[in-house]
Amino acid sequence: MPEIPSMCLLHQWLHFIQITVQHHDHHLDEVLVLPIILASGALAIILMWIYRGRTFRHKSHQNSDLEGIQPSEIMLVLTSSKSRKMVGRKGLLPMIDYNLLEAASNSFSELNVSAKRVSGDLYKAHFNEGITALVKKLNGGKQENEREFENEIDLLSIICHPNIISLVGYCFHAETRFLVYEMMENGTLETQLHGPSRGSALSWHIRMKIAVDTAKGLEFLHEHCDPPIIHGDLKSSSVLLDSGFNVKISDFGLAVAVGSQNKANLQHSGALGHVAPEYLLNGELTEKSDVYAFGVILLELLMGRKPVEKTAPSQCQSIVTWAVPQLTDRLQLPNMVDPVIRNAMELKHLCQVAAIAVLCVQPEPGYRPLMADVLHSLIPIVPIELGGLWGP
Template sequence: MEFLLRLLFLLLPIWVCYVSLLSVLSDARLEPWFSSISGPALPPGNGPISQIDATMTALSPGVQVERIEQHQNSDRKMLTAVIASAAVLVAIVLSIFSLCIYQHKKWKNSGPKNIQNSGPILGKLNSLRTTGKKGSVPAIEYHMLEAATNNFRESNVLGEGGFGYVYKACFNDNLLAAVKRLDGSGQGAEKEFENEVDLLSRIRHPNIISLLCYCIHGETRFVVYELMHIGSLETQLHGPSHGSALTWHIRMKIALDAARGLEYLHENCSPPVIHRDLKSSNILLDSNFNAKISDFGLAVAAGAQNKNDIKLSGTLGYVAPEYLLDGKLTEKSDVYAFGVVLLELLMGRKPVEKMAPSQCQSIVTWAMPQLTDRSKLPNIVDPVIRNTMDLKHLYQVAAVAVLCVQPEPSYRPLITDVLHSLIPLVPVELGGALRVTEPARSVGPNPSAN
């Protein structure tokens, strides 16, 4: 509508100039006739003259010269008016043409950045549907998802979320993707779906998962992401391999990547975004162990926790104490969850472990007394990476983790401070600032894990 109003505003001068041109041309053509009778009809002091005398006077040489000059002046005026009007019209037409090109480029570039590199799948999207007030993301037809996931066969399951399964999908031209299926008509699933699509359609960062498209089929919702080939950090740490593929430096790189993603949410989004469900299962790894934060169904804008419709959500073991007890949610709640993930990377333990059939223990409660004791710290390190890191680096990471999981939010650092603490611990080739010039010093003898 704004563009149409601008166009009408620019077309108005064209109409005015056109009318003015017609008026000038009419005046220029009529002026000689009016000039020829502009003098007095009868000479002063004389009576009526005969028709023959009038005719002879009109055909006299002096009158002919005067008429020729008047015609020449009229032609000059008409030519000047035509040139001036043509120049104005050309200028206005060029302005409108430039405005049209600008608006076209602006419209073309206003689409969501998250679909710029999503490959051949874009040619198969059936429409563009706006989700939320600012974001838009392409929709894909359901039958394409069925074909890509082999009719959602169980062998294609990559994992399970709170509202359904995540499937591996293979589209034409061997484009691989992950399809999260949210089943049920409950308000929770619908709200998470809309929230995630709206947020990810407006977020673009190398350490945040890229949203490709979505699908609505009856009461079922589907969200399609880029595929992270290695899977989640949780699977790598607590699955069959028990972290054997994760060296010390790779673990520090994963922590650094996750911190960069969180910093973007906290510092670069307006208003800041609180993930609210950061955990090892929501940190995904590609084939080069680049980490990306995923699952934004519970994410909220900073300050939204004051609204009545925000209920307590999260995962046991990662939820900050102040949020669990008082419902107070800030960016520091994400910092607490990041600290728990950092402890997982250090020790290879789950955030909550069963000690007895009716008793559980959190990794924070168990590790806190030993993290601050340098003589005990090497004993709780994951055996897979024990004796492989510089002792000073181990102490530094432990100190960062202790600060992140402080019970009092004000004692926790900002995620930016955490990020700057981790950069010197990650080799340059992995995205940090550490230059490895000599073998890492051993922590000491290989004691048995507690």
């Protein structure tokens, strides 16, 4: 029997009470009417509670219902994989047969590489019936490999948000571990900004949409997860983009829950240009560490520069040390912007985004804003048609 929405269910019970009272008005003593109403109301509330519990449990197991991939397509992948089931902390994920992944990725050919990363390269995988997915082949030593693999499964099997990557399944092969994600046609933000196209596909408005989507994902991790989750490895290569340049944050291998004693492995993360100074100094990792990393991404979107660039054969300069001292100069600011988007935005919006970036990368964590505040500041800059609030 189909489930009835809770408000509709309550309405039907109230209607039933009304009819009952009217029908028995001449046969029931007035004293009995109130108990009937109270009992019926209590029953309606209980049914609503049961319904909401069912709905919550149903939603908690929808982590495999991927954005952009139809359920029928998912079932094809699962049935083709001869899958076994592995239980994460709160969910079921299919084990996908290695031979299927190998065939779908053309034996993990270089031609199928979507992005090269320290934590693990991403490969485009083409399954039957035109289904595509991303396969992450984890790098590193066996212990690091296993820890990050289990961490991603534990977290992504229970997190469901439009701006967090969805996990289709996983695979073991000898000592190598594989994670299978939903397909992201436009690869990583790092490749879009610093690859061959040099950001040419990213207009000012698209860049601001990417910033807002990324902020939404982080705000969800910090404000709506219990306990809050610190990503700990956020960088432009962790920001995946679908065909419409919608963001999905990935790379949760080093993520930790607030209050956890676990420490991320900086040498293995490959995110040194995005790492907050307090973590480099004393290993302190908080939500404000993610805010700092977001600020670096915002600077990349504005300037089109890499987080760390060589200034001499043996010298490097971070985008933070290069940009921040100049960002407060309103006249100089337009000249610092990526040429692809130069003069493509209102100066007041450019100044506002620059000010947000400066706040996010403050050396002292206490001076950095919360991701919720960052999100509320950025949304008015994005056009309505791209999910923001701004209109001409």
